[in-house]
Amino acid sequence: MHKAHERSPGGAPGAIRHARAYELASALAFAGSRRRIFGRLVALAGVRVGDEVLDVGCGPGYLTSLAAQASPGGRAVGVDVSEQMVEEARRKRAGGNCSFVLGKAEALDLPDASFDVVLSSLAIHHIPEEARGQAFAEMFRVLRHGGRVLIADFQPPKGRLARHLVGAAAGETMRDNPVERIAPMLRDAGFDLGATTRVSWFLHCVRADKPL
Numbered sequence: 339m340h341k342a343h344e345r346s347p348g349g350a351p352g353a354i355r356h357a358r359a360y361e362l363a364s365a366l367a368f369a370g371s372r373r374r375i376f377g378r379l380v381a382l383a384g385v386r387v388g389d390e391v392l393d394v395g396c397g398p399g400y401l402t403s404l405a406a407q408a409s410p411g412g413r414a415v416g417v418d419v420s421e422q423m424v425e426e427a428r429r430k431r432a433g434g435n436c437s438f439v440l441g442k443a444e445a446l447d448l449p450d451a452s453f454d455v456v457l458s459s460l461a462i463h464h465i466p467e468e469a470r471g472q473a474f475a476e477m478f479r480v481l482r483h484g485g486r487v488l489i490a491d492f493q494p495p496k497g498r499l500a501r502h503l504v505g506a507a508a509g510e511t512m513r514d515n516p517v518e519r520i521a522p523m524l525r526d527a528g529f530d531l532g533a534t535t536r537v538s539w540f541l542h543c544v545r546a547d548k549p550l
């Protein structure tokens with residue numbers, strides 16, 4: 339069985355190519371609460387009218403589109419390393435103040451200090467471990483001073499059976515995801531740490547600010 343977290347031959351490591359299947363799986367996995375949970379992420383990041391928001395590892399763009407709705411007069415840009423994801427996001431959700439670009443989290447082709455908020459959900463564990471520090475440094479670079487970052491990533495379950503099931507279904511990257519390293523890596527990138535929150539049993543969220 340193909341597991342989304344196994345490195346595919348060719349293409350960027352961590353990229354998910356099956357965009358439509360991912361969109362369907364994501365809607366099912368959230369069991370009717372995707373809007374509420376992703377809406378909570380937008381609220382935790384403090385997205386407001388006029389904000390310019392970047393969603394890193396945006397996939398098919400669900401969170402990006404909620405951020406766009408929360409920032410009329412601003413804009414939301416989703417970036418993803420997978421061409422298929424960017425195509426799907428554009429097909430379903432681009433328009434108005436919501437757009438999508440192809441790019442790597444660890445080498446963003448975006449100007450310094452050009453966003454008020456950076457969001458990222460369920461994407462950090464896809465980025466090769468050796469590139470994660472650089473990805474956080476890039477988020478810091480593209481944020482304005484006083485800007486906010488909100489990182490949400492998969493928190494593996496503690497129980498042995500549940501961990502085994504996650505490993506079997508999604509692979510060891512997800513089963514062993516070291517979410518506790520996110521906060522120190524954000525601090526190393528220069529951020530002031532804010533709250534760490536659990537949004538649902540599987541989403542570990544860290545909020546941090548770029549100093550003024």
Ligand SMILES: C[S@@+](CC[C@H](N)C(=O)[O-])C[C@H]1O[C@@H](n2cnc3c(N)ncnc32)[C@H](O)[C@@H]1O
Pocket residue numbers: 351352353354355364394395396397398399400401417418419420423441442443444458459460461464465466
């Ligand atoms: C599990 S999906 C999450 C998508 C979306 N954020 C969500 O919450 O539904 C992870 C996404 O990260 C993207 N990705 C993986 N490595 C990346 C990288 N180095 N830079 C940007 N995106 C990356 C994948 O292509 C995929 O679309």
